[in-house]
Amino acid sequence: MIGFQIIGDVLDVETIATRPSVVVTRNLQRRYGGGRWRKLKGTAIVRFGDGTIRMAEIHWFEAHGLGRTDLKSKRMIR
16 A cells, blocks of 8 residues: 555656666565666655645656556655
8 A cells, every 4th residue: 555546647757767776676676577677756646545635746666567666755746
């Protein structure tokens, strides 16, 4: 459980780290499998566990064929 749900599309997607800069690459490969792991960030409208709906900056890891993993809400926008 990540504590929030993304509503709609993720906007302003930006790569913030690629291998070898992704520090947790070894853990990601063990948990989800091999791949070219990248850390990305973007903004999206999210619904939190308490029902609050806000625009937030989210960070996640992604590898080709595996999709988004380990989503985290970093800060509220507006």
